[in-house]
Each structure stands twice: as structure tokens, then as C-alpha cells.
Amino acid sequence: MVDKPAGWTSHDVVGRARRLMGTRKVGHAGTLDPMATGVLVLGIERATKLLGHLALDTKSYLATVRLGLATSTDDAEGEALGDPVETDQITDQAITDGIRALTGDIAQVPSSVSAIKVDGRRAYERARAGEDVQLEARPVTVSRFDVLATRQDGPFRDLDVLVDCSSGTYVRALARDLGAGLGVGGHLTALRRTRVGPFTLAQARSLEVLAEEEETAGRASLSLDLDAAVATAFPRRDADADEAAGLAHGRPLRPGGGDGTVGVFGPDGHVIGLVADDRGAARPVLVLAPA
Known part of the structure; x- marks a missing residue:
């Protein structure tokens, strides 16, 4: 998350984030008009796949x-x-x-x-x-x-x-x-x-802070890593080793019995993907592992 400054378009922020993060794989969700400041949700590298699944309504x-x-x-x-x-x-x-x-x-x-x-x-x-x-x-x-x-x-x-x-x-x-x-x-x-949606100013970082990090460390750090972002945005489901391996290869899990999309985490605490109950199984919505 970035605290967008006034006068910048969302595209401007993405361009700056690409340079600060050292990658072209940067996207955004929830556009802000140039005059506005505040929370702009960015996805970096693997997290770009997540942007279209976030409930930012x-x-x-x-x-x-x-x-x-x-x-x-x-x-x-x-x-x-x-x-x-x-x-x-x-x-x-x-x-x-x-x-x-x-x-x-x-x-x-x-x-x-x-x-x-x-x-x-x-x-x-x-x-x-x-x-x-x-x-x-x-x-x-x-x-x-x-x-x-x-x-x-x-x-x-x-x-x-x-x-x-x-x-x-x-x-x-x-x-x-x-x-x-x-x-x-x-x-x-x-x-x-x-x-x-679930993301607030408390999680957003200014471009100035990110630039200082890039200058001293060579690359700015994330507000939330992928695991934390999924845990913030979706209900959590913990999977055992067999389930985690199956989901990583796109196989469905046993139904979870809930409504909506759920984030699935493996035994190591890292996110495997998103699933949703459909036709008697928790079917993959998005596979995020392996890295």
C-alpha cells in the first residue's frame, strides 16, 4: 500500500514503484484521481495476480x-x-x-x-x-x-x-x-x-519513505508481504502437507463449508492460493505457490 501524494495519477505511482522496487511487475487496484491522497493498493510481482480478486467494494x-x-x-x-x-x-x-x-x-x-x-x-x-x-x-x-x-x-x-x-x-x-x-x-x-476494503492508511507508506529505503538498501520494502496481504483480505484455511501440495498443482480440496473465497496456507505458514466451494469441493480460484 502506498499513501499517494496529491497531483500524482495512479499510473504515476506505479511507475515510481517499479523503479523503487526494482521490477516491472507492479499493478494497482482502486484508482485515485490526481487531486486525492491516501491509500492506493499496489501489487508487486506475484501479488499482481491477487489484485483482481480483492474485495475493494x-x-x-x-x-x-x-x-x-x-x-x-x-x-x-x-x-x-x-x-x-x-x-x-x-x-x-x-x-x-x-x-x-x-x-x-x-x-x-x-x-x-x-x-x-x-x-x-x-x-x-x-x-x-x-x-x-x-x-x-x-x-x-x-x-x-x-x-x-x-x-x-x-x-x-x-x-x-x-x-x-x-x-x-x-x-x-x-x-x-x-x-x-x-x-x-x-x-x-x-x-x-x-x-x-480491508486496507487502511496504517498499512500505507509514503513514496518518500520508500525512496529513502531504496537509496540505503537498494530496494524499498513491502507494506505487507503476500502472506500478510491474503490473511488481511480473506478468511484463512490451514492445509496439511498433502493438501498444500495438491493445491499448488491446481487440485481441489475437500469443501470448507463456507461462502466466498478463502486463503489457504501451508504447514510452513506461507499462502498456497485461494479457493472457493463449488460443486462439492473447494476449487482453486488462484494458485500463488510455488514462488
Whole structure:
């Protein structure tokens, strides 16, 4: 896991990680827009195979919403759409009601600076090039949208918020829609992802720290090795030597009796692969051993 800096694309981070880790086999899951910081899940070498099997369908963010001005990109980097609007007349109850309308299962039009591809190019690339980007509304779930603090800054009202949401939710769009619903406009001035699925900021490392390690040791170290990553992301099943050898060669195991994908570990404590019960057996989903 990397703590992505502002201004970097996810692809930029992958390129930097390739140099720091000394390998071309680096991939990422759960794209972050350039403005955002925080948790970006990377897979190195064998772990690249794991990325497509991770359950990264829930995410958490800390953000700052500025009420009183809409922008062309729904963030502070865009052009102002009109003049600032006074917000001191907006009541706390009105903000609460506006947030409630944006909580739960909603239909959301993604921000024009999202990472969604439009005709092969990211929407944010087209928007920042001055194109008019139109995206379709899509169903998302906002399970938590809490105001942590508020500040009045001239005509603007700034809200520090915590958002728990489904994959595909755009916090920029929440800021835009909250401001629009209150009749004053709104945009995002800060966005930090604190969690992706089971992975949190506590496990993420900055590029600066990784670069220091690469300079002193010749290669940066992992936030989590493959064993720890699988143990974090999946229920664990321990296999005996015969089962471990069979799974390493793609053979199914006896059924485990559970639902979903399970990580299987051998007697030496290292992960062998992922299995899921199907047709009376625990069948391989992904074989990760031998190294």
C-alpha cells in the first residue's frame, strides 16, 4: 500500500514503484484521481495476480467541502462557475437535511474529473483539456456521511466530512450536489482516502519513505508481504502437507463449508492460493505457490 501524494495519477505511482522496487511487475487496484491522497493498493510481482480478486467494494474518505461556490471540476483546481455566494444564512439543519438526501442508495452523476474512461481516455483528462464531459448517473451507496467540523471563511462555509461509501462513489460529486441542493454551489478542497476494503492508511507508506529505503538498501520494502496481504483480505484455511501440495498443482480440496473465497496456507505458514466451494469441493480460484 502506498499513501499517494496529491497531483500524482495512479499510473504515476506505479511507475515510481517499479523503479523503487526494482521490477516491472507492479499493478494497482482502486484508482485515485490526481487531486486525492491516501491509500492506493499496489501489487508487486506475484501479488499482481491477487489484485483482481480483492474485495475493494467499500471505501472511506476524509474530505473538506466548501459551500458557496461551484467549479468546473467540482474541486479547487477548476474554474469558478459564477461569483461566490454568501453561506452564513444556511442553517445546520439545512446542511443535515442536504446530507441525509445524499446518504443511502442514491443515483449519482460522477464528477467530470473522475477516472472513468470516455472513448478510451480518462474523464479528468478530457475535462482538464476543456472538453464538455457528460457522464451518466449510476447507482452508488453512501453508508456514512458525517460532518466532523464546520468553519466560516468569508462567504464560504467549509465542512470537514467523513464518508463511507461503495466503490464508484465520487466524493466530489457529493460536494457538488450538496452545494446545489442548498442553492449556493459547492466543491471539494481536500480529499484523502483512508481505507480501501480491508486496507487502511496504517498499512500505507509514503513514496518518500520508500525512496529513502531504496537509496540505503537498494530496494524499498513491502507494506505487507503476500502472506500478510491474503490473511488481511480473506478468511484463512490451514492445509496439511498433502493438501498444500495438491493445491499448488491446481487440485481441489475437500469443501470448507463456507461462502466466498478463502486463503489457504501451508504447514510452513506461507499462502498456497485461494479457493472457493463449488460443486462439492473447494476449487482453486488462484494458485500463488510455488514462488
